[in-house]
Amino acid sequence: YEYFNHSNLNSTSETTAYLVSSGLMGLCFMIGVPGNIGVILFILLRFKKVNFTAHLMLNLAAADILCLITLPVWIYSVLDNIDRVTCKFFTALVYCSAYSSVITVTMLSVYRCLRIRHPQLWSRMSKRRKRVLLISSWALALLFSCPGVLTQEIVKVESKMECERILKSEAILIVALLESLLGFFVPFTIMLTSYYCLYKTATQGAFRHRHRPTKLVTRIVIVFFIFWAPHQIIKLEEICAAFLQSETVLSFISDIAGSLTFINSCVNPFLYAFSSKSLHKRKNESDTDD
Template identity: 40%
Template sequence: MEYLNASNSSLFARTSVDELVSSTVLGLCCALGVPGNIAVLVMLTQHLKEDSFTPKLMLSLAISDLLSLIFLPVWIYALLNGWVFGQGLCKLFSYVVYWSLYSSVFSVTLLSVQRYLQVLYPQQWAKLGRKGQKGLIFGIWTSSGALASYALYYRNVKKKKEDGFLRCYQDYKNKQEQIVVLFIETLVLYVVPLFSMLYFYYRLHQRINQSASFRSPRLTKLAVRIVVVFFVFGTPCMINNLVLMAMPWESNTSNNVTGALFFINCCVNPFLYAFSARALQSKRKQHSDQPQQNETQSAVKHF
């Protein structure tokens, strides 16, 4: 018992507040996000044979979020006790997490593009067909895999001077390499997706409001929630990236906390999309009973 108490005291003495906060946030994300995304996968498998592209894209989103969340127990343990899993698993796990994060963000962005095209250009979207839809999803995963490949090169296991733990982290040779990687992350994972969602959902909102026969407050609320959640939990991480690019030093505290916040997106996504889809389906059924439907209604029904 004395050894256990001493060991525990040593652990808490070497564990900072930000590491405890970050590990708690990651633990909650894992506890809520994993079963949530599994529930989404089960629910969506019943709709894969439908012509609508939305269930397939939501399935891609759920898989990518699940992949990023199931490895969180490993990162939580490493955050509190150091990395003990070797160099190879450091690179592999990091690559899978980055791959899933890129594909998750791309899936969310493509959902906004899809909804925009279905309402404003339904005939052009219909020409895409099933092969085109499969090509888009394939493109999401292949491009995400390519963009995440830098993790295989830069991720290394080294002992940190601050706490004496072995850490699996981005090991850049110089400041220029760090700036390039962080700039690409900020641009691809945040700036382009955020402004794309803002534009496409705003144009979608305009078109729906112009139709006197079809107004969907649920759709408007869902779009607003999507953008707000992405902005709230993505902004701290990207601000941290900008600070790291500008400053000659970096803070483990900011890296840990902002990185943990970014994972909340993967936890919240299933509740935003799949569970909100039930409300949208009831709205679709109401409009299917009307004798006259215009082209905009027909497109929005596919949500």
């Protein structure tokens, strides 16, 4: 949904990329939406008092649903034209939900690390502050979404109008570069740091029985990287090409790489909810238990 550059595609490769990306998006919609709804119902119906991990799960599932419900529009845009209002609105949903998902996963990694390494420090966090953290994640996601939404326009590609991001000025390119750093590389670095701290703690004798959180964070880091790295690498390549005024090399798979980020929203329900030990505890666990 961004940074597409079809000028150096032939019709065959373009059609193939569209078919593959549309197929992936359709599959993500059919699996991801019911899966995330199931996660929300599972948490709300099973637990009277959910802990902070469960709140993060709910936040993540809501973000993933918001992202996945836009997929029919993007599939339709492959077949037919969409107007500017539709382009802007659904782009805003995608950006906001994607950033919220990344922020929530990062918070989950940091939270796991604090709960294991500094339990007394986290226990001082009041419920009000925890709610502020959750609300702030959406506010921050909305803020990060603004540059992308403002630069998304309807562009004529051959005989078809498409929703694409316009990177004309050097200032916009710098903003796009900062988006990649803040939206992927910084969160990924935080996840790796949290994982390292968890692993280091879990290998200590006193904490070996709490090795499960380390395994969960390992899955988080690996899945996040697998599904987001291709899209971000292509984005960086296209930004650098725009700076240098040269042709892009990887743009022919940009649609497919973008589709992979939606797959992450399908995997999340199974990875974060049903693999989490906290969601299999007794129903009436307190907010401080995890």
